[in-house]
Amino acid sequence: MLDLFCEKMPISSMLRGLLERCLSADRLNQIFDENASNQYTRNLLFSTVCHLLLHVVLRVHPSTHAAYQKFKTSIPVSITALYDKLNGMETAVSSALVRDMASDLSHVLDALEITPESWLPGYPIRILDGNSLAASEKRLQVHHAVGAAPLPGKSLVVLDPERRLVVEVFPCEDGHAQERSLLNAVIATFRAGQLWIADRNFCTLGFLEGIHQHQAYTILRRHANLPFVELAPFSQAALTEEGQRILEQPIEIEGRRHRRIRVELAKPTRDGDLYIDLITNLPATVGASTVADLYRKRWTLETAFQHIEKHFQSEINTLAYPGAALFGFCLALVAYNIFSVMLAALDSAHEKPVSKTVSSYYIAHDIASSFQALILLGDALDWSFLVTYSPAEFAHWLRQVALHIELPTLKKHSRGPKKPKQKPPYDPKHPHESTYQLLLGKKRA
Numbered sequence: 001m002l003d004l005f006c007e008k009m010p011i012s013s014m015l016r017g018l019l020e021r022c023l024s025a026d027r028l029n030q031i032f033d034e035n036a037s038n039q040y041t042r043n044l045l046f047s048t049v050c051h052l053l054l055h056v057v058l059r060v061h062p063s064t065h066a067a068y069q070k071f072k073t074s075i076p077v078s079i080t081a082l083y084d085k086l087n088g089m090e091t092a093v094s095s096a097l098v099r100d101m102a103s104d105l106s107h108v109l110d111a112l113e114i115t116p117e118s119w120l121p122g123y124p125i126r127i128l129d130g131n132s133l134a135a136s137e138k139r140l141q142v143h144h145a146v147g148a149a150p151l152p153g154k155s156l157v158v159l160d161p162e163r164r165l166v167v168e169v170f171p172c173e174d175g176h177a178q179e180r181s182l183l184n185a186v187i188a189t190f191r192a193g194q195l196w197i198a199d200r201n202f203c204t205l206g207f208l209e210g211i212h213q214h215q216a217y218t219i220l221r222r223h224a225n226l227p228f229v230e231l232a233p234f235s236q237a238a239l240t241e242e243g244q245r246i247l248e249q250p251i252e253i254e255g256r257r258h259r260r261i262r263v264e265l266a267k268p269t270r271d272g273d274l275y276i277d278l279i280t281n282l283p284a285t286v287g288a289s290t291v292a293d294l295y296r297k298r299w300t301l302e303t304a305f306q307h308i309e310k311h312f313q314s315e316i317n318t319l320a321y322p323g324a325a326l327f328g329f330c331l332a333l334v335a336y337n338i339f340s341v342m343l344a345a346l347d348s349a350h351e352k353p354v355s356k357t358v359s360s361y362y363i364a365h366d367i368a369s370s371f372q373a374l375i376l377l378g379d380a381l382d383w384s385f386l387v388t389y390s391p392a393e394f395a396h397w398l399r400q401v402a403l404h405i406e407l408p409t410l411k412k413h414s415r416g417p418k419k420p421k422q423k424p425p426y427d428p429k430h431p432h433e434s435t436y437q438l439l440l441g442k443k444r445a
Contacts, residue, residue, distance in 0.1 A: 023051070089323040
Protein backbone atom coordinates (compact mmCIF):
# COMPACT_ATOMS: atom_id res chain seq x y z
CA MET A 1 0.00 0.00 0.00
CA LEU A 2 2.83 2.39 0.85
CA ASP A 3 4.40 1.74 -2.53
CA LEU A 4 1.10 2.64 -4.19
CA PHE A 5 0.98 5.99 -2.38
CA CYS A 6 4.57 6.71 -3.40
CA GLU A 7 3.64 5.95 -7.01
CA LYS A 8 0.38 7.91 -7.15
CA MET A 9 1.20 10.76 -4.75
CA PRO A 10 5.00 11.04 -5.00
CA ILE A 11 5.33 14.69 -3.95
CA SER A 12 3.16 14.31 -0.86
CA SER A 13 4.84 10.98 -0.09
CA MET A 14 8.28 12.64 -0.16
CA LEU A 15 6.95 15.34 2.16
CA ARG A 16 5.41 12.74 4.47
CA GLY A 17 8.68 10.81 4.56
CA LEU A 18 10.75 13.92 5.32
CA LEU A 19 8.35 14.93 8.08
CA GLU A 20 8.51 11.44 9.58
CA ARG A 21 12.29 11.46 9.59
CA CYS A 22 13.04 15.04 10.59
CA LEU A 23 10.01 15.98 12.67
CA SER A 24 9.35 12.80 14.60
CA ALA A 25 7.50 13.31 17.88
CA ASP A 26 10.45 12.21 20.01
CA ARG A 27 12.81 14.55 18.18
CA LEU A 28 10.52 17.56 18.48
CA ASN A 29 9.79 16.98 22.16
CA GLN A 30 13.51 16.69 22.83
CA ILE A 31 14.11 20.07 21.15
CA PHE A 32 11.42 21.59 23.37
CA ASP A 33 12.81 20.06 26.56
CA GLU A 34 16.35 21.25 25.80
CA ASN A 35 15.45 24.84 24.89
CA ALA A 36 12.29 25.85 26.77
CA SER A 37 12.87 27.90 29.91
CA ASN A 38 9.37 28.92 31.02
CA GLN A 39 6.97 26.55 29.30
CA TYR A 40 6.55 22.94 30.33
CA THR A 41 4.66 19.90 29.10
CA ARG A 42 1.58 18.75 30.96
CA ASN A 43 -1.01 17.30 28.55
CA LEU A 44 -0.18 18.97 25.23
CA LEU A 45 3.09 17.89 23.62
CA PHE A 46 5.20 20.27 21.57
CA SER A 47 5.21 17.72 18.75
CA THR A 48 1.39 17.86 18.59
CA VAL A 49 1.47 21.66 18.31
CA CYS A 50 4.13 21.46 15.56
CA HIS A 51 2.25 18.95 13.46
CA LEU A 52 -1.04 20.82 13.77
CA LEU A 53 0.36 24.25 12.87
CA LEU A 54 2.45 22.76 10.05
CA HIS A 55 -0.78 21.79 8.32
CA VAL A 56 -1.74 25.48 8.39
CA VAL A 57 1.67 26.57 7.11
CA LEU A 58 1.43 24.09 4.22
CA ARG A 59 -2.08 25.44 3.44
CA VAL A 60 -3.63 22.01 3.97
CA HIS A 61 -5.99 23.73 6.45
CA PRO A 62 -6.95 27.41 6.21
CA SER A 63 -6.55 28.29 9.89
CA THR A 64 -5.37 27.05 13.25
CA HIS A 65 -8.95 26.57 14.40
CA ALA A 66 -9.80 24.55 11.28
CA ALA A 67 -6.79 22.29 11.87
CA TYR A 68 -7.83 21.82 15.50
CA GLN A 69 -11.34 20.80 14.42
CA LYS A 70 -9.79 18.17 12.16
CA PHE A 71 -7.52 16.70 14.83
CA LYS A 72 -9.49 17.46 18.00
CA THR A 73 -10.18 13.78 18.72
CA SER A 74 -6.43 13.18 19.06
CA ILE A 75 -5.64 16.40 20.96
CA PRO A 76 -6.23 16.05 24.72
CA VAL A 77 -6.86 19.75 25.40
CA SER A 78 -9.33 22.48 24.46
CA ILE A 79 -8.80 25.03 21.70
CA THR A 80 -8.17 27.64 24.41
CA ALA A 81 -5.36 25.53 25.88
CA LEU A 82 -3.88 25.10 22.40
CA TYR A 83 -3.80 28.86 21.84
CA ASP A 84 -2.30 29.38 25.30
CA LYS A 85 0.50 27.00 24.34
CA LEU A 86 1.08 28.80 21.05
CA ASN A 87 0.93 32.26 22.60
CA GLY A 88 3.61 31.38 25.13
CA MET A 89 5.96 29.76 22.64
CA GLU A 90 9.54 30.83 23.39
CA THR A 91 11.73 32.18 20.60
CA ALA A 92 14.62 29.98 21.75
CA VAL A 93 12.53 26.90 20.94
CA SER A 94 11.53 28.28 17.51
CA SER A 95 15.11 29.12 16.51
CA ALA A 96 16.41 25.76 17.79
CA LEU A 97 13.78 23.99 15.67
CA VAL A 98 15.05 25.66 12.47
CA ARG A 99 18.71 25.10 13.35
CA ASP A 100 18.24 21.41 14.25
CA MET A 101 16.16 20.62 11.18
CA ALA A 102 18.66 22.40 8.89
CA SER A 103 21.50 20.34 10.31
CA ASP A 104 19.67 17.08 9.73
CA LEU A 105 18.54 18.03 6.22
CA SER A 106 22.10 19.02 5.39
CA HIS A 107 23.18 15.40 6.00
CA VAL A 108 20.40 14.24 3.67
CA LEU A 109 21.63 16.64 0.97
CA ASP A 110 25.13 15.24 1.34
CA ALA A 111 23.77 11.72 0.87
CA LEU A 112 21.89 12.78 -2.28
CA GLU A 113 25.34 13.53 -3.74
CA ILE A 114 24.23 16.76 -5.40
CA THR A 115 27.23 19.07 -5.70
CA PRO A 116 25.92 22.63 -5.38
CA GLU A 117 27.21 25.30 -7.71
CA SER A 118 29.92 27.12 -5.78
CA TRP A 119 29.60 30.89 -5.64
CA LEU A 120 33.25 31.34 -4.67
CA PRO A 121 35.32 28.14 -4.39
CA GLY A 122 36.82 27.70 -0.94
CA TYR A 123 34.44 30.09 0.81
CA PRO A 124 31.20 28.78 2.41
CA ILE A 125 28.64 31.53 1.78
CA ARG A 126 26.15 32.91 4.31
CA ILE A 127 23.60 35.62 3.47
CA LEU A 128 22.12 37.64 6.34
CA ASP A 129 18.95 39.69 6.13
CA GLY A 130 16.05 40.79 8.30
CA ASN A 131 12.38 39.92 7.99
CA SER A 132 9.51 41.79 9.64
CA LEU A 133 6.23 39.94 10.06
CA ALA A 134 3.15 41.59 8.58
CA ALA A 135 0.63 43.18 10.92
CA SER A 136 -1.62 40.76 12.76
CA GLU A 137 -5.33 41.05 13.35
CA LYS A 138 -6.30 43.15 16.36
CA ARG A 139 -7.32 40.22 18.53
CA LEU A 140 -5.76 41.29 21.83
CA GLN A 141 -7.27 43.73 24.29
CA VAL A 142 -4.17 45.92 24.11
CA HIS A 143 -4.88 46.40 20.39
CA HIS A 144 -8.36 47.85 20.83
CA ALA A 145 -7.22 51.33 21.77
CA VAL A 146 -4.52 51.46 19.08
CA GLY A 147 -5.22 52.80 15.59
CA ALA A 148 -1.92 51.67 14.08
CA ALA A 149 -1.28 48.16 12.75
CA PRO A 150 0.16 45.81 15.43
CA LEU A 151 3.49 44.20 14.55
CA PRO A 152 3.99 40.71 16.04
CA GLY A 153 7.78 40.61 15.66
CA LYS A 154 10.77 40.35 13.35
CA SER A 155 13.80 38.15 12.83
CA LEU A 156 17.23 37.88 11.27
CA VAL A 157 17.58 34.96 8.87
CA VAL A 158 20.77 33.28 7.65
CA LEU A 159 20.71 31.42 4.33
CA ASP A 160 23.21 28.96 2.90
CA PRO A 161 22.45 29.88 -0.74
CA GLU A 162 24.48 27.12 -2.35
CA ARG A 163 22.45 24.43 -0.58
CA ARG A 164 19.21 26.46 -0.47
CA LEU A 165 18.90 25.98 3.29
CA VAL A 166 17.96 28.47 5.99
CA VAL A 167 20.51 27.48 8.63
CA GLU A 168 19.80 30.01 11.41
CA VAL A 169 17.04 32.35 12.51
CA PHE A 170 17.15 34.91 15.31
CA PRO A 171 13.56 35.87 16.27
CA CYS A 172 12.68 39.03 18.18
CA GLU A 173 9.25 39.64 19.71
CA ASP A 174 9.59 43.45 19.56
CA GLY A 175 8.39 44.56 16.13
CA HIS A 176 10.04 47.97 16.62
CA ALA A 177 13.44 46.63 17.71
CA GLN A 178 16.47 47.66 15.67
CA GLU A 179 17.84 44.69 13.72
CA ARG A 180 21.34 45.60 14.84
CA SER A 181 20.36 44.74 18.42
CA LEU A 182 20.33 41.06 17.36
CA LEU A 183 23.81 41.11 15.82
CA ASN A 184 25.66 39.75 18.88
CA ALA A 185 23.74 36.49 18.57
CA VAL A 186 24.54 36.33 14.86
CA ILE A 187 28.26 37.03 15.39
CA ALA A 188 28.46 34.10 17.80
CA THR A 189 27.67 31.77 14.87
CA PHE A 190 30.53 32.99 12.64
CA ARG A 191 32.99 30.29 11.61
CA ALA A 192 36.51 30.62 10.18
CA GLY A 193 36.63 30.85 6.40
CA GLN A 194 32.95 31.71 5.91
CA LEU A 195 31.96 34.61 3.66
CA TRP A 196 29.06 36.68 5.05
CA ILE A 197 27.09 38.92 2.69
CA ALA A 198 24.73 41.53 4.11
CA ASP A 199 23.15 44.91 3.47
CA ARG A 200 24.33 48.26 4.89
CA ASN A 201 22.10 48.00 7.96
CA PHE A 202 24.58 45.42 9.32
CA CYS A 203 27.69 47.40 8.36
CA THR A 204 28.88 48.19 11.89
CA LEU A 205 32.23 48.18 13.65
CA GLY A 206 30.95 45.38 15.88
CA PHE A 207 30.07 43.20 12.88
CA LEU A 208 33.48 43.78 11.27
CA GLU A 209 35.20 43.08 14.60
CA GLY A 210 33.32 39.79 14.86
CA ILE A 211 34.39 38.87 11.33
CA HIS A 212 38.02 39.54 12.29
CA GLN A 213 37.86 37.65 15.59
CA HIS A 214 36.39 34.56 13.91
CA GLN A 215 38.77 34.75 10.90
CA ALA A 216 35.85 35.02 8.52
CA TYR A 217 35.21 37.21 5.49
CA THR A 218 32.48 39.62 4.53
CA ILE A 219 30.96 41.71 1.77
CA LEU A 220 28.90 44.55 3.19
CA ARG A 221 27.31 47.54 1.59
CA ARG A 222 28.92 50.52 3.32
CA HIS A 223 26.79 52.45 5.78
CA ALA A 224 27.21 56.22 5.64
CA ASN A 225 28.18 56.33 9.34
CA LEU A 226 31.00 53.76 9.08
CA PRO A 227 34.33 55.48 9.94
CA PHE A 228 37.36 54.62 7.78
CA VAL A 229 40.63 56.05 6.50
CA GLU A 230 41.47 56.20 2.80
CA LEU A 231 44.90 54.69 2.11
CA ALA A 232 45.05 55.55 -1.60
CA PRO A 233 42.87 57.04 -4.34
CA PHE A 234 40.41 54.91 -6.31
CA SER A 235 41.93 52.76 -9.02
CA GLN A 236 41.14 53.29 -12.67
CA ALA A 237 37.60 52.15 -13.44
CA ALA A 238 37.09 48.70 -14.93
CA LEU A 239 34.13 47.87 -17.15
CA THR A 240 31.91 44.84 -16.70
CA GLU A 241 30.36 42.96 -19.63
CA GLU A 242 27.26 45.11 -19.14
CA GLY A 243 29.33 48.31 -19.37
CA GLN A 244 29.11 49.06 -15.64
CA ARG A 245 32.05 50.94 -14.08
CA ILE A 246 33.69 49.42 -10.99
CA LEU A 247 36.43 51.12 -8.97
CA GLU A 248 38.53 49.91 -6.03
CA GLN A 249 40.25 51.66 -3.12
CA PRO A 250 42.28 50.39 -0.13
CA ILE A 251 40.95 51.67 3.22
CA GLU A 252 41.63 51.13 6.91
CA ILE A 253 38.94 50.41 9.52
CA GLU A 254 39.94 50.21 13.18
CA GLY A 255 43.55 49.64 12.15
CA ARG A 256 42.71 46.79 9.78
CA ARG A 257 43.00 46.91 6.01
CA HIS A 258 39.88 46.50 3.86
CA ARG A 259 38.89 47.18 0.28
CA ARG A 260 36.19 49.59 -0.84
CA ILE A 261 34.55 48.54 -4.10
CA ARG A 262 32.50 51.25 -5.79
CA VAL A 263 29.87 50.12 -8.27
CA GLU A 264 28.46 52.92 -10.42
CA LEU A 265 24.79 52.36 -11.23
CA ALA A 266 23.11 52.69 -14.60
CA LYS A 267 20.22 54.53 -12.94
CA PRO A 268 19.78 56.01 -9.44
CA THR A 269 18.31 53.95 -6.63
CA ARG A 270 15.00 54.96 -5.07
CA ASP A 271 17.08 56.88 -2.50
CA GLY A 272 18.83 58.78 -5.30
CA ASP A 273 22.20 56.99 -4.96
CA LEU A 274 24.29 56.99 -8.14
CA TYR A 275 26.65 54.29 -6.83
CA ILE A 276 27.03 51.81 -4.01
CA ASP A 277 30.16 51.16 -1.97
CA LEU A 278 30.99 47.65 -0.82
CA ILE A 279 33.34 46.87 2.08
CA THR A 280 35.24 43.57 1.96
CA ASN A 281 38.24 41.92 3.57
CA LEU A 282 38.54 39.29 0.84
CA PRO A 283 42.07 38.96 -0.56
CA ALA A 284 43.02 40.87 -3.70
CA THR A 285 42.93 37.61 -5.67
CA VAL A 286 39.13 37.95 -5.57
CA GLY A 287 38.56 40.68 -8.14
CA ALA A 288 36.34 43.72 -7.65
CA SER A 289 33.87 42.56 -10.30
CA THR A 290 33.57 39.19 -8.53
CA VAL A 291 32.84 40.98 -5.25
CA ALA A 292 30.13 43.05 -6.97
CA ASP A 293 28.59 39.93 -8.53
CA LEU A 294 28.52 38.16 -5.16
CA TYR A 295 26.79 41.09 -3.50
CA ARG A 296 24.24 41.22 -6.31
CA LYS A 297 23.34 37.62 -5.52
CA ARG A 298 22.35 38.70 -2.02
CA TRP A 299 18.82 38.89 -3.41
CA THR A 300 18.74 35.09 -3.25
CA LEU A 301 17.49 35.44 0.33
CA GLU A 302 14.87 37.99 -0.71
CA THR A 303 13.73 35.47 -3.33
CA ALA A 304 13.51 32.81 -0.62
CA PHE A 305 11.34 35.14 1.48
CA GLN A 306 9.07 35.68 -1.52
CA HIS A 307 8.87 31.92 -2.09
CA ILE A 308 7.96 31.31 1.55
CA GLU A 309 5.32 34.04 1.54
CA LYS A 310 3.82 32.92 -1.77
CA HIS A 311 3.67 29.16 -1.30
CA PHE A 312 3.34 28.77 2.47
CA GLN A 313 1.19 30.50 5.04
CA SER A 314 4.25 31.94 6.75
CA GLU A 315 2.51 34.88 8.39
CA ILE A 316 -0.64 33.65 10.13
CA ASN A 317 -2.25 36.98 11.00
CA THR A 318 -4.70 35.39 13.44
CA LEU A 319 -1.74 34.58 15.71
CA ALA A 320 -1.48 37.97 17.39
CA TYR A 321 0.94 37.08 20.19
CA PRO A 322 4.59 37.51 19.10
CA GLY A 323 5.70 34.08 20.28
CA ALA A 324 2.99 32.32 18.28
CA ALA A 325 3.49 34.41 15.14
CA LEU A 326 7.25 33.87 15.15
CA PHE A 327 6.78 30.15 15.73
CA GLY A 328 4.55 29.98 12.64
CA PHE A 329 7.20 31.82 10.61
CA CYS A 330 9.92 29.43 11.80
CA LEU A 331 7.80 26.45 10.79
CA ALA A 332 7.53 28.04 7.34
CA LEU A 333 11.34 28.21 7.22
CA VAL A 334 11.46 24.50 8.06
CA ALA A 335 8.94 23.85 5.26
CA TYR A 336 11.14 25.83 2.85
CA ASN A 337 14.16 23.69 3.80
CA ILE A 338 12.18 20.50 3.27
CA PHE A 339 11.05 21.88 -0.09
CA SER A 340 14.71 22.46 -1.02
CA VAL A 341 15.60 18.85 -0.21
CA MET A 342 12.70 17.62 -2.34
CA LEU A 343 14.04 19.64 -5.29
CA ALA A 344 17.50 18.22 -4.68
CA ALA A 345 16.01 14.71 -4.70
CA LEU A 346 14.49 15.46 -8.12
CA ASP A 347 17.90 16.49 -9.45
CA SER A 348 19.53 13.41 -7.93
CA ALA A 349 16.90 11.02 -9.31
CA HIS A 350 17.15 12.37 -12.85
CA GLU A 351 20.92 13.04 -12.67
CA LYS A 352 20.50 16.57 -14.03
CA PRO A 353 19.26 19.92 -12.68
CA VAL A 354 15.59 19.42 -13.50
CA SER A 355 14.57 21.43 -10.42
CA LYS A 356 15.27 24.64 -12.36
CA THR A 357 12.57 23.74 -14.90
CA VAL A 358 9.76 22.84 -12.48
CA SER A 359 7.29 25.31 -11.03
CA SER A 360 7.34 25.72 -7.26
CA TYR A 361 3.72 26.88 -7.55
CA TYR A 362 2.62 23.53 -8.99
CA ILE A 363 4.54 21.61 -6.32
CA ALA A 364 2.98 23.68 -3.52
CA HIS A 365 -0.46 23.24 -5.11
CA ASP A 366 0.04 19.46 -5.34
CA ILE A 367 0.93 19.35 -1.64
CA ALA A 368 -2.06 21.47 -0.62
CA SER A 369 -4.46 19.32 -2.66
CA SER A 370 -3.16 15.80 -1.97
CA PHE A 371 -1.34 15.82 1.35
CA GLN A 372 -4.51 15.71 3.42
CA ALA A 373 -5.79 12.77 1.37
CA LEU A 374 -2.50 10.97 1.98
CA ILE A 375 -2.84 11.54 5.72
CA LEU A 376 -6.44 10.28 5.77
CA LEU A 377 -5.88 7.24 3.58
CA GLY A 378 -2.44 6.33 4.82
CA ASP A 379 -2.80 7.11 8.51
CA ALA A 380 -2.67 3.44 9.42
CA LEU A 381 0.54 2.91 7.46
CA ASP A 382 3.84 2.70 9.31
CA TRP A 383 6.34 5.31 8.12
CA SER A 384 8.61 4.95 11.15
CA PHE A 385 11.08 2.74 9.27
CA LEU A 386 12.41 5.92 7.64
CA VAL A 387 13.72 7.11 11.00
CA THR A 388 15.95 4.05 11.26
CA TYR A 389 17.49 4.60 7.81
CA SER A 390 20.98 5.97 7.46
CA PRO A 391 21.28 9.21 5.45
CA ALA A 392 22.40 7.18 2.42
CA GLU A 393 19.45 4.78 2.69
CA PHE A 394 16.99 7.63 3.16
CA ALA A 395 18.45 9.49 0.17
CA HIS A 396 17.97 6.33 -1.92
CA TRP A 397 14.32 6.16 -0.81
CA LEU A 398 13.79 9.81 -1.79
CA ARG A 399 15.33 9.21 -5.21
CA GLN A 400 13.07 6.20 -5.86
CA VAL A 401 9.95 8.18 -4.95
CA ALA A 402 11.09 11.18 -7.00
CA LEU A 403 11.29 8.99 -10.11
CA HIS A 404 7.48 8.66 -9.98
CA ILE A 405 6.99 12.42 -10.38
CA GLU A 406 5.73 13.35 -13.83
CA LEU A 407 7.94 16.33 -14.66
CA PRO A 408 5.80 17.67 -17.56
CA THR A 409 2.94 18.32 -15.12
CA LEU A 410 5.23 20.56 -13.07
CA LYS A 411 6.86 22.39 -15.95
CA LYS A 412 7.52 26.06 -15.38
CA HIS A 413 5.81 28.35 -17.89
CA SER A 414 7.75 31.58 -18.06
CA ARG A 415 6.19 34.68 -19.54
CA GLY A 416 7.39 38.14 -20.27
CA PRO A 417 6.45 41.21 -18.25
CA LYS A 418 2.87 42.36 -18.49
CA LYS A 419 2.36 45.37 -20.72
CA PRO A 420 0.52 48.22 -19.00
CA LYS A 421 -2.94 48.77 -20.40
CA GLN A 422 -4.52 52.19 -20.71
CA LYS A 423 -7.69 52.36 -18.65
CA PRO A 424 -10.77 53.31 -20.73
CA PRO A 425 -12.50 56.55 -19.68
CA TYR A 426 -15.39 56.15 -17.25
CA ASP A 427 -18.78 57.54 -18.26
CA PRO A 428 -21.05 58.08 -15.23
CA LYS A 429 -24.07 58.11 -17.57
CA HIS A 430 -23.26 54.49 -18.53
CA PRO A 431 -21.97 52.86 -15.32
CA HIS A 432 -22.33 49.32 -16.63
CA GLU A 433 -22.50 47.29 -19.84
CA SER A 434 -24.02 43.98 -20.87
CA THR A 435 -21.29 41.44 -21.52
CA TYR A 436 -23.65 39.62 -23.90
CA GLN A 437 -24.13 42.74 -26.03
CA LEU A 438 -20.40 43.51 -26.00
CA LEU A 439 -19.65 40.01 -27.28
CA LEU A 440 -22.43 40.28 -29.83
CA GLY A 441 -21.02 43.57 -31.06
CA LYS A 442 -17.60 41.96 -31.37
CA LYS A 443 -19.03 39.22 -33.58
CA ARG A 444 -20.76 41.74 -35.83
CA ALA A 445 -17.60 43.84 -36.20
